[in-house]
Amino acid sequence: MxxxxxxxxxxxxxxxxxxxxxxxxxxxxxxxxxxxxxxxxxxxxxxxxxxxxxxxxxxxxxxxxxxxxxxIQSISKIISLILAVRDRGPDYLFHDKVGVEPTGDPFNSIVKLETKSRPFNPFINAGAIAVASCINGTSADEKFDRFLELTRKLCNNKEISLNESVYQSEKETGDRNRALAYYLKASGVLEGDVEECLDLYFRMCSVSxxxxxxxxxxxxxxxxxxxxxxxxxxxxxxxxxxxxxxxxxxxxxxxxxxxxxxxxxxxxxxxxxxxxxxxxxxxxxxxxxxxxxxxxxxxxxxxxxxxxxxxxxxxxx
Structure with a gap:
């Protein structure tokens, strides 16, 4: 070919x-x-x-x-961003929740949040967690089901599913992401319940x-x-x-x-x-x-x- x-x-x-x-x-x-x-x-x-x-x-x-x-890990941030833009619109998302600029810092850094509470872009961890909080749904389960459905369509594969062992591993060791999320909540950026948002984020990253x-x-x-x-x-x-x-x-x-x-x-x-x-x-x-x-x-x-x-x-x- x-x-x-x-x-x-x-x-x-x-x-x-x-x-x-x-x-x-x-x-x-x-x-x-x-x-x-x-x-x-x-x-x-x-x-x-x-x-x-x-x-x-x-x-x-x-x-x-x-x-x-x-x-999939951070490639999931593309898909969650698509969902959040659909649900809230690009103006709200990119003006109120996340920016569109590179940081020059590691993906899990908290440094920039101390001087600018809004994450610099949706592809660093802080930005992706903020984006996840903007996905519509009455529970983390409903939000994840929407994410999984879109992932299967985008990837042309109906069999895509959660890797349960990686999800549990991430959830048990994700203290830095937990710190980022609580900082975002204190700054008024993250919407809803912090632990529910983190659970969604960990699951999205753990799709095979x-x-x-x-x-x-x-x-x-x-x-x-x-x-x-x-x-x-x-x-x-x-x-x-x-x-x-x-x-x-x-x-x-x-x-x-x-x-x-x-x-x-x-x-x-x-x-x-x-x-x-x-x-x-x-x-x-x-x-x-x-x-x-x-x-x-x-x-x-x-x-x-x-x-x-x-x-x-x-x-x-």
């Missing part, structure tokens, strides 16, 4: 070469050791998938561990996906919000555009600027090892590689994307 991309094409052979290159760097990282269940994951796993939609039918090219389940699922999600974002498979409009085009912009500036934690220079793709990572990459009008890419750098981003994943960026000659810059 061939997927159009820049001046080149994505083929299985090209992805195999990218995978081989990425594997050279995996040993230099570690899994997310502050979450016990994630620490036990084999850090040498690596996979990549591309879903193209130039023709009438979507095309899928994948290599490596592209069907190995992992928890694959690189294929993430590629499908990325393809929806790259296709202006329309699912390439069902043809259903799942995201308003202006929301898809805003999310891609946030992915470019804030999606790789405090490594976003370096990633923009070296790769030049909008992307959102998670400490489970996933990276979502929407290439507008062309394809969605999903990556899985649980060996992380000091920023919390997949080492092998970034190197594979650097390889593709160079070979495809497709960058925003």
């Amino acid at each position: 061939l997927l159009a991309g820049g001046t080149g094409v994505v083929t299985q052979e090209l992805l195999k070469d990218a995978l081989k290159y990425g594997k050279c760097f995996v040993r230099n990282g570690n899994t997310a050791n502050y979450i016990p269940e994630l620490q036990r994951v084999n850090k040498y796993q690596l996979g990549i998938c591309a879903v193209g939609f130039d023709g009438d039918l979507p095309e899928v090219v994948e290599v490596g561990d592209s069907r190995v389940p992992f928890t 996906v694959t690189a294929l699922d993430i590629a499908n999600l990325s393809a929806v974002l790259a296709n202006q919000g329309k699912c390439p498979f069902s043809k259903e409009m799942l995201i308003e085009p202006h929301s898809a555009k805003a999310i891609r912009a946030l992915m470019l500036t804030c999606g790789m934690y405090d490594g976003s600027g370096e990633f923009a220079m070296s790769v030049g793709f909008p992307a959102k990572s998670g400490v489970g090892g996933g990276i979502a990459v929407p290439l507008v009008g062309r394809m969605g890419i999903g990556v899985f590689g649980p060996s992380l750098d000091e920023k919390g981003n997949s080492i092998g994943g970034i190197k594979m994307l650097e390889f593709l960026s160079e070979k495809l000659d497709y960058q925003l810059f």
